[in-house]
Amino acid sequence: EAQVTQNPRYLITVTGKKLTVTCSQNMNHEYMSWYRQDPGLGLRQIYYSMNVEVTDKGDVPEGYKVSRKEKRNFPLILESPSPNQTSLYFCASSLRGLNEQFFGPGTRLTVL
Amino acid sequence: DQQVKQNSPSLSVQEGRISILNCDYTNSMFDYFLWYKKYPAEGPTFLISISSIKDKNEDGRFTVFLNKSAKHLSLHIVPSQPGDSAVYFCAATSYSGTYKYIFGTGTRLKVLA
Numbered sequence: 001e002a003q004v005t006q007n008p009r010y011l012i013t014v015t016g017k018k019l020t021v022t023c024s025q026n027m028n029h030e031y032m033s034w035y036r037q038d039p040g041l042g043l044r045q046i047y048y049s050m051n052v053e054v055t056d057k058g059d060v061p062e063g064y065k066v067s068r069k070e071k072r073n074f075p076l077i078l079e080s081p082s083p084n085q086t087s088l089y090f091c092a093s094s095l096r097g098l099n100e101q102f103f104g105p106g107t108r109l110t111v112l
Numbered sequence: 113d114q115q116v117k118q119n120s121p122s123l124s125v126q127e128g129r130i131s132i133l134n135c136d137y138t139n140s141m142f143d144y145f146l147w148y149k150k151y152p153a154e155g156p157t158f159l160i161s162i163s164s165i166k167d168k169n170e171d172g173r174f175t176v177f178l179n180k181s182a183k184h185l186s187l188h189i190v191p192s193q194p195g196d197s198a199v200y201f202c203a204a205t206s207y208s209g210t211y212k213y214i215f216g217t218g219t220r221l222k223v224l225a
Contacts, residue, residue, distance in 0.1 A: 004155070031211065042118075042217035043156070043201060052209060058212055090155050097211030098144055103155030 002027045006091050012110045013081055021076045021107050024093030031060070031094045032074040033101065034066065036087040043090070044059055050097055067109035081111040115139045118216035126224050131189040133219050135202035140185065142204035142214075143170045147176060147187050150218070156168050159200075160187070163207075192223045 004025045013019055025032065033048035035058075043060030049068040063085055067076040074093075078085060088108050092101040117136045125131045135145075143164035148156035162169040162176045162185065169176050175188045189196055199218045205211055 033213070035215070040217060043203075043215035045213050045215070048211065048213075056210070056212070059214065092155070098205070098207065100158035100161065101145065101213075103148075103157070105155050106153075 002102070004091055004093055006089075006104040006107050008107060009105065010108050013112065014112050015082055017081050019078050019081060019109075021078075021089060021091075021109070023074045023104060024072050025074075025091075025093040025102070026072065027093060027095075027102065029072065029093035029095050029102075030071070031097045031099070031101075032068065033092045034064070034074070035073065035090045035092065036060065037090065037106075038087050042107050044090075046076070060063045081109075083111050085109065089092050114217070115142075116202060116214045116216040118200075118202060120132050120219050121217070122220040122222070124224060125192045128191045131187075131192045131196065131221055131223065133187040133189075133202075133221065135146065135185045135187075135216050136183060137185075137214075139204070139206075139214075140183070141206045141208060143207050144205050145176070145178065146203045146205075147174075147186050148201045148203065148215075149196075156201060173187050174186055177202045189221075192221075194223050194225050197221055197223045214220050 034046040035043045047066040049055045091104040094101040146161040147159040152157040203215045
């Protein structure tokens, strides 16, 4: 089944404790992206990747890192999480940059 | 600066009637637009898209209209069904090559049976 998977789905952590949210797609898509969804703010793009080893900043990249070493994986790294990073995070992928994006189920992160 | 705006946070429509969801944008570089639907506890799913070389695109019950001079697009759902109740996001990007996406804040549609 074609899908985008994210792990973990739920995470509660404390300020400053490094964490990684994994994202994987099985559709051989070139484009992958991370978004956060916050009440009243909609979806905001954090980082995106056009292909392996090619990443770029979205609208809200501060406090996040990404890497794209393999085509299927695009992990989101929070080196030192802070409470303002408490949010619902979505990973997405598309065949190329201008195609419809397929979204993962979301990761709800709480930073205390 | 909100480059993509959905000014109606919510909309209620009777089953069988037309739902019209609106989206305005400010960046004239945007030339590709998409609508996504999101149910609670799920990721958004793609509905329909339109490029700036067109002013209308249809897919079944869903039609998107683009008015470039007004920097406005709208999604029409006809007829509306209870299963259409969800949050709808419009998104914009540019063919220029950056492929950075800007989403609106969403409109919650409730279709009443």
